[in-house]
Amino acid sequence: MESIFFGEFLLEEGEIDEAQLTDVLDYLTDVNLPVGQIAVRSGCLTDAGVKRICEAQRERDLPFGMLAQELGLLNEAQVSQLLHEQSQSHLFLGEALVQRGIVASDRVAEMIDLYKHRLSMEPSARDTLPDELQNHPIVLPLLEALPRTALRLAQLQIRMEPAKYFSGSLPHPHGMYVTIESEPDIRIGLCVTRELLEYLSCTMLALSPDELTESDYDDALGEFVNILAGTAKRELENNGTWLPMSVPESFSSPESGFAFELVTTGGCGAMIVDPG
Numbered sequence: 001m002e003s004i005f006f007g008e009f010l011l012e013e014g015e016i017d018e019a020q021l022t023d024v025l026d027y028l029t030d031v032n033l034p035v036g037q038i039a040v041r042s043g044c045l046t047d048a049g050v051k052r053i054c055e056a057q058r059e060r061d062l063p064f065g066m067l068a069q070e071l072g073l074l075n076e077a078q079v080s081q082l083l084h085e086q087s088q089s090h091l092f093l094g095e096a097l098v099q100r101g102i103v104a105s106d107r108v109a110e111m112i113d114l115y116k117h118r119l120s121m122e123p124s125a126r127d128t129l130p131d132e133l134q135n136h137p138i139v140l141p142l143l144e145a146l147p148r149t150a151l152r153l154a155q156l157q158i159r160m161e162p163a164k165y166f167s168g169s170l171p172h173p174h175g176m177y178v179t180i181e182s183e184p185d186i187r188i189g190l191c192v193t194r195e196l197l198e199y200l201s202c203t204m205l206a207l208s209p210d211e212l213t214e215s216d217y218d219d220a221l222g223e224f225v226n227i228l229a230g231t232a233k234r235e236l237e238n239n240g241t242w243l244p245m246s247v248p249e250s251f252s253s254p255e256s257g258f259a260f261e262l263v264t265t266g267g268c269g270a271m272i273v274d275p276g
Helices: 003-012 018-031 035-042 047-059 064-070 076-089 093-099 105-121 139-154 194-205 214-237
Strands: 158-167 174-180 186-192 256-264 267-274
Touching: 003 018, 003 093, 003 105, 018 093, 035 047, 035 064, 035 076, 047 064, 047 139, 047 214, 064 076, 093 105, 139 158, 139 194, 139 214, 139 267, 174 214, 174 267, 186 194, 186 214, 194 214, 194 267
Parallel strands: none
Antiparallel strands: 158 256, 174 186, 186 267, 256 267
């Protein structure tokens, strides 16, 4: 259960206020350390080693520990120990609310049940695919790749809405896409608000907002789309299907296709899929 979205649910239900949600999310950030940070703290890795593994993750959709072993930076026993330490110390939002004295434990349990019930009633992006996307081989791998890619590249949690057809202009102003040569060709892109564009650029390039240029924005969004599409097409290539892919390009209006609206922890956006 994504902490930020459960937190938004609690806001909607009047269980907590904005200040309390901010407090508990900041607390979780301090408590829930990534495995790389735990490895540095324990002396298993250096900062340079963590950076090298993270850079490798941009190219390959593999867990941190698996890549660390492949690169010869950690052994299997070390990875197991680090993952155990991470799981033992990991705190969920409901637990943090109780620890901070914001919501009683029995009330948290009730709200979790209500939240899960609401989620079970909502159609998933996969279950409501339009006919034009139902049988395209790369669409399902793409839907599976997006949440993983967003979390890995930008520590971004994503909730994806079912696809809706659009024509004439992009749902959000800043967009990049790639074209995958398949049967038929398909264009995959991401369009975002300025808020999400800045978040992605700062996170992926490790720069402050004041340091960013327009070229940096294009580079970050283009890299995100390139890795997302590449991750999805590799699923097919593992089964022997080779799919050439273009370099990232900027969207220009008018446009058309299907938009999967995205609610994220960094702002709003949409994944664009145009089957041609």
